[in-house]
Structures are given as C-alpha cells and as structure tokens.
Amino acid sequence: MITYEEHRLRSLVDEGRWIELLGAYRQARAAAVALDLAAGEPAAGGPAGGVGTVAAAQGRAGIATAALGHLIAYAAPPEVAARLFDADGGPGTAAGVVDHDAGPLWEVLATRHTWRRLAPLLGPPPVRRLVAQTRVLLGEDLSRGAEPDPEGVPLLLEPWESVGRAEGVPVREYLRQGGSRSALLTLPASREGLARVELPEPGARLPGQPATRALAELAGWARTVCVRGPAAGAAAQLAPGPLVTGGYLPFALAWPALVQAGIADRAHGAAHGRLALWRVLTAMTGAQRPESADRAEVRALVARMRCFTWDDPADRLRHLHLALEDPATGLSWAVSGSEEV
Secondary structure: OOOHHHHHHHHHHHOOOHHHHHHHHHHHHHHHHHHHHHHOOOOOOOOOOOHHHHHHHHHHHHHHOHHHHHHHHHHOOHHHHHHHHOOOOOOOOOOOOOOEOOOEHHHHHHOOOOHHHHOOOOOOHHHHHHHHHHHHHOOOOOOOOOOOOOOOOOOOOOHHHHHHHHHOOOOOEEOOOOOEEOOOOOEOOOOOOOEEEEOOOOOEEOOOOHHHHHHHHHOOOOEEEEEEOOHHHHHHHHOOOOEEEEEEEOHHHHHHHHHHHOOOOOOOOHHHHHHHHHHHHHHHHOOOOHHHOOHHHHHHHHHHOEEEEEOOOOOOOEEEEEEEEEOOOOEEEEEEEEEOO
C-alpha cells in the first residue's frame, strides 16, 4: 500500500523539486535521531545517554533515511546533493560518512560528478577526502587542484593501479532507484594460468609486524601472517595443504581484489580500500604512516614484489588468497579468507 508520504515524495521527484526533497530527508533523519535518543539505547559498550548513544542513533538514522538520501545523491543537482552532508539544517539532519543504502551516500555522489563540480560544494573534511579518493579510483587526476591527502596517499593512480583498474574497477555502479552493480573481484578469479604446486615448509612466523596489522585492517574477514622467507612459505602457513593450485602474478593484477577487500560492508566504499592498501604498502617499506613514506620507496617495493596466489576448494563467493614477498628484506606476508557476501 502506497502511503500519502510516499506519494508526496514521488510527486516531488517527478517535478524535480530537490530542495523540498532535501528538506524531507533532513526532517526524517532528525526525527529518527530524536526517536533513537529518546529510547536511550546505548552503543555497544557505551553508557545510555552518552556519546556512544548519540553516535549509534546517528548511524541508525542514516540507515533509516538512506533510500531517500541515495536518490538525492544520485539524481539531484550537485549543488543540492552536496548539502546532504551540511549541518546547516540543524542537529541530526546531516548525513555522515557511514550513512548508506546500497553503498555510502558520499560514494553515490562521487560517481555522479567530477571533482571540479563537487570541490566548491563539499564542506566536511572526511567527506571531501573520501569523495576525492573515489574520483581518483574512477580515473580522475587530482594531483593538481585538490588539497593534499592528509596521509599523503597520491591523488593520481600509480601505474600499477591504472593497470589494475583496467582489470576491474572496484567502485560500485549505482542505480537511480536504489541498489548497485559491482564486479565481484576475487583472487584468484579462476584457475586459468595456475598449476599444481607443492608448497615448501611454512616460514617462521614473525609476530608484531606493523604491515601485518595493516593487512588485517584491510581485510578484517581474512587471516594474515608475516614470515621470514619466500611468498610460498607464507602461503604454506594459510593454505589448506602442501599441494595447491597456484601461481605467481604481477601486483597490478592483485590490486583490484585488495582494494575491494577493504569494502567491509555497505557503509564502506572503495576509497576505504585504497587508503587501507596504501597503509599496508607504506608499512612494508618500514615507514610508520603513509605521509612519512617516500613514494619512490613504495614504487620500488611494488616493482620488486613477488605475489603468489592459490586456490582453496572450500572457497565461498568472496575469497582472497595472496602472499606478498619483499625480496629486499626477505619478509613475506600472506592474507587468506573466504566469506559469503
């Protein structure tokens, strides 16, 4: 049954009355926040009425109103759509970085307009950063004309990223009415080019490596390990047995699956994956944070890196099995996991 409110919103859409639709979104979001706060439900581990309660209420409100937010982000003129994230409507009215429907609202917006159109309109720094990184993933060069990334992540795709993007863009393709299309980028994607391989004895684990922690944060649904030795020795720590179907591949071909590994749920976009992957590569060079890394060192690391992937018969819909070896240090990292999506 179509309610009066649904009929009214549909009429506003048909007539292109986007300012009124933005007002309806803000009103609904503020009401949802107020309702949750009145219920006094704390976030996990937080006291009722505390900061955790406010954050949880904001998150629930973002989900409750996200379908309308998605439509505005997708179809409204950018001057209106960018105001989804402005707080000028009052408390609880602005979308945050975790507001999502088929995907985060900022990513929907970023797929619809160039950075040149959006840059003068976007206010909140976290939203600006994620939109900018999404535009970079879509192939836009922001190395001139955009503020530097706070962690020093480049605003232009590196050569290996450009090759990987040609293999499969990890950014979702959004639909006006809601929902999205997204290539499922898995590794290995098939057994083509792989062969039966007998893995060596597992390499000795090295605990406490910063790059291991960064890799675990990139793919929180997978297991990670660091060993002293070759990539195959790292793979042996996580592979189902000593005999696997596997092989070596260039890092560029692993890049799309690694970026997509960082899209944990609908609240995360591909920009999260790229930023997390740069933290991994930075940590592998020995730098503490991306902004302290010499980009030439990251390029040199990728150029010399040896990547080994393997198949697991128990794989589910999404899977990632990859070992990354740095011959210069003799260290290798492996990440392996599988899950339904």
